[in-house]
Amino acid sequence: MPNPTAAMLVIGDEILSGRTREGNLHHLAGELCRIGIDLREARIVPDDRAAIIAAVNALRGAHDHLFTSGGIGPTHDDITAEAVATAFGLPLAVREDARAILAAHYASRGQELNEARLRMARIPEGATLIDNPVSAAPGFTLGNVHVLAGVPNIFQAMVASVLATITGGTPLLTQTLRVDRGEGEIAAPLAALAAEYPDLSFGSYPFVQNGAHGTNLVVRGCDGARVDAAMLRLAALFPRDEG
């Protein structure tokens, strides 16, 4: 059975304007690979209702899971929950369990659960809350869409909560061989080897170190024995230079 597939949607003007460097994709990618879910696509859109709705509907239709990050805070530019509800054609309203979580959190800190903060208790009908151990305001799962915060430590905590509830597939195994030659010298034999192992993915990533060209060759696959066999062949093709 093929692995489940996933997409990620990053929401936020601050990424596209260059103000903030996106940092959640790399974390999610690694976690999904570990449990055998194939991340197939990511998109980054601004805080724009129509753009979010269009991307949510395109990606949730094309993949088994969609993870969103960003836009679920208390301010006017936090419109992800509304946009996701609209994408599903479902109502959005303050929900009692979410309100109770926020009320307890702010009460324990002597702060007011004001109208802005209460926005974070608005949850689309039928969604399941995602625990936020960092700052209380929950994410939610609606159908196959997991709506997570954009702040990295909260995003990571929410990913852990969600992935505990998801059935993965065969984890992808990755091995790397460092070769002291430039990509151009090894491309032809590498392509020939890749053709012999069509079930594996072969990547080639050039670097320059101390003025010398080198390449990291990466073999990925779900069958450990096949990955090992391919690595042995690669190591024989490209032996380390004698030092």
Place this chain on the structure above:
Amino acid sequence: MPNPTAAMLVIGDEILSGRTREGNLHHLAGELCRIGIDLREARIVPDDRAAIIAAVNALRGAHDHLFTSGGIGPTHDDITAEAVATAFGLPLAVREDARAILAAHYASRGQELNEARLRMARIPEGATLIDNPVSAAPGFTLGNVHVLAGVPNIFQAMVASVLATITGGTPLLTQTLRVDRGEGEIAAPLAALAAEYPDLSFGSYPFVQNGAHGTNLVVRGCDGARVDAAMLRLAALFPRDEG
């Protein structure tokens, strides 16, 4: 006249598998903002012909410019040039000027312009070459699509070459006010102010420092006087705590 719009397409299995952290979007975003081109969307797709073609055609149709990164090296997984040619319905072939650039580069280093390296001289019909001062192999512009290398220092050099040839719009001005309060406390007055300045974009970015909540308020716009006026109003709404 509204600013020109742009999208970015990042191509590479290594980003979606979590092996490599994407780093070019942040650079491109900042450079485009500086010359008044609005980056509206980014997508990340694997080294998959169909996925690249679909994304290229969707994004080049929706925006004034599309910038791609990755997949133009010498190995079998470098399929961006082919996919872009196919997206335009144009032939791809080794071009003499590109071959001459590569021949000179490798000759000067005493290296062979072998078949794999020659792949990097395959350019879609009618494209304009983009200079690569780092490692010679050129990018290209075809219609409104700018095809750039994924290696960060080469990507940045190619962005500089391309942007020198593009007419931008009104550069976006950005000002930031740091407020020593959490987002929830300032959301309501911030939303009211934002409603008075519909031509500006107001962002709110919470942080925690030494255990205390704070928020960076960011005002963006193309009219400096309007941005200044909004910043004065913000500073009056949220004066710094007396130390």
